[in-house]
Amino acid sequence: MFEMVAFYLFSVLTIGLFLVTVMSSNVLYAMTSLAAGMVLISGFFFILGADFLGVVQLVAYVGAIMALYSFAMMFFDATRDIKEKNTNPALVFLLGGLSAVVLVLMFAAPIHSDAIQALYPMHEGVGNAQDVGIVLFTKYLVPFEVAALMLLVAMIAGIILAGKKMDQSLTEDLSADDEILIQKDEK
Amino acid sequence: MIGLSHYLIVSALIFSIGLVGVLRRRNLLMLFFATEVMLNAVNIAFAAISHYYNDLTGQMFAFFIIAIAASEVAVGLGLLIVLYKKYGTLDLDDLASMKG
Numbered sequence: 001m002f003e004m005v006a007f008y009l010f011s012v013l014t015i016g017l018f019l020v021t022v023m024s025s026n027v028l029y030a031m032t033s034l035a036a037g038m039v040l041i042s043g044f045f046f047i048l049g050a051d052f053l054g055v056v057q058l059v060a061y062v063g064a065i066m067a068l069y070s071f072a073m074m075f076f077d078a079t080r081d082i083k084e085k086n087t088n089p090a091l092v093f094l095l096g097g098l099s100a101v102v103l104v105l106m107f108a109a110p111i112h113s114d115a116i117q118a119l120y121p122m123h124e125g126v127g128n129a130q131d132v133g134i135v136l137f138t139k140y141l142v143p144f145e146v147a148a149l150m151l152l153v154a155m156i157a158g159i160i161l162a163g164k165k166m167d168q169s170l171t172e173d174l175s176a177d178d179e180i181l182i183q184k185d186e187k
Numbered sequence: 188m189i190g191l192s193h194y195l196i197v198s199a200l201i202f203s204i205g206l207v208g209v210l211r212r213r214n215l216l217m218l219f220f221a222t223e224v225m226l227n228a229v230n231i232a233f234a235a236i237s238h239y240y241n242d243l244t245g246q247m248f249a250f251f252i253i254a255i256a257a258s259e260v261a262v263g264l265g266l267l268i269v270l271y272k273k274y275g276t277l278d279l280d281d282l283a284s285m286k287g
Contacts, residue, residue, distance in 0.1 A: 007189045011197045018201055018224050022208035027236075029217060033222050041227050044194070050239040053246050058229070060253050065223070065260050072264040076216065076271060083282060084213040092210040100203030107195035130196040135243045136250070154258030161265025163208035 007048055014040045026080045035066040052129040075162075194235030201228035215267055216278040219260070226256050 017037035024030045038061045045054035086092070120135045122128075136144055205228060208221025230249045237245025271277055 004189055007193065015197070015200055015204065018204045021220050021224060022204055022211075026262075027214075030220050031236075034223060037224070038227060044197075044231050045234050048194070048234045050234045050246050053230075053234055053249055056250060056253060060257055060274045061223075061227070063256055068260050068264055072216075074270065075268050076277065082214045082217065084211075084217075086213070091210060092207060095210060096207035098202050099206055100200060103199035103203060104196050107199050108192050110278060116240055118240055120243040120247075122241050122243055128286055131243060132246060132250075135247060140247050143251060147251055151254060151258050151261075154261040158261035158265040161262070164269070168241075171264060185235060 003047060004090070006043070010040050010043045010047070013037075025081045025084070027073065027076070027082065029078055031059050031069055031073065034069075038066070050128060052132045072162075171172075191235055191239040195232055198228045198232040198235070201225075201231065205230075213279050215270070215279060215282075217280075219263060219267075223256065223260075224254055 014037050017033040017040065017164045020033040021037065024033070039055065042054040042057040042062070045051075047055055120139060122131055195233060199266050202225055205223075205225030206222060209218060212218045212221055220255075230252055233245040233249040233252070237243060237249075268281065274282060275283065
């Protein structure tokens with residue numbers, strides 16, 4: 001009963017928030033609703049008993065990735081609404097709706113699950129973090145190390161790409177600076 | 188009672204929302220948001236399958252997806268900042284230099 005209430009609450013809220021992310025023309029609204037949706041998705045993970053995954057979702061997605069986005073937002077003009085030229089919105093919604101229908105039909109179909117066996121089964125009475133740690137550091141050690149190396153390479157790439165010419169102003173026409181000066185003069 | 192299909196259907200709906208976003212967005216930053224939505228949808232499906240088949244492999248894949256998303260964002264935002272410095276806009280129609 002509790003699980004059902006939590007599931008439906010999280011699903012409705014997540015879908016609504018992600019719709020705001022996709023439809024909004026304001027970057028700040030899109031980013032905050034995306035962050036809130038990710039927090040609620042970690043709620044799904046906690047319901048499903050994947051505690052460690054839920055914590056990683058909170059720390060890595062909401063903590064690190066959204067912080068990166070909000071730092072990047074300082075480089076762009078976030079207050080102005082984004083004008084997007086949609087050439088054929090009806091086609092987009094038709095394609096999106098069709099893919100949604102196809103995916104839902106595929107997933108709602110009965111699964112012949114007798115042949116599926118657990119490769120790395122979970123253990124009773126052992127915490128999820130412990131279980132995950134044992135599998136991650138034995139069976140998935142090489143992918144784990146490769147992922148660590150990939151994150152290092154990505155960090156260096158991010159620093160080099162974003163760090164060039166940090167001392168120069170991004171807005172070439174200095175219109176933003178002028179606006180600030182005008183506001184100061186008015187005060 | 189909530190079964191595997193419920194989670195998979197929610198995941199499919201969220202994935203389709205992300206797909207609509209990828210199709211209709213013209214701003215590169217908003218396009219990134221839509222891809223994040225799609226990655227999160229797939230993570231839900233992995234965690235649900237992992238729970239209902241009592242198998243840890245799904246959670247492992249979700250961890251690696253999170254790691255890949257993190258590095259994608261780091262490199263992608265660096266590229267976005269370079270593009271914005273060079274062209275002053277993130278609109279795909281303005282950035283398109285090949286006429287086809």
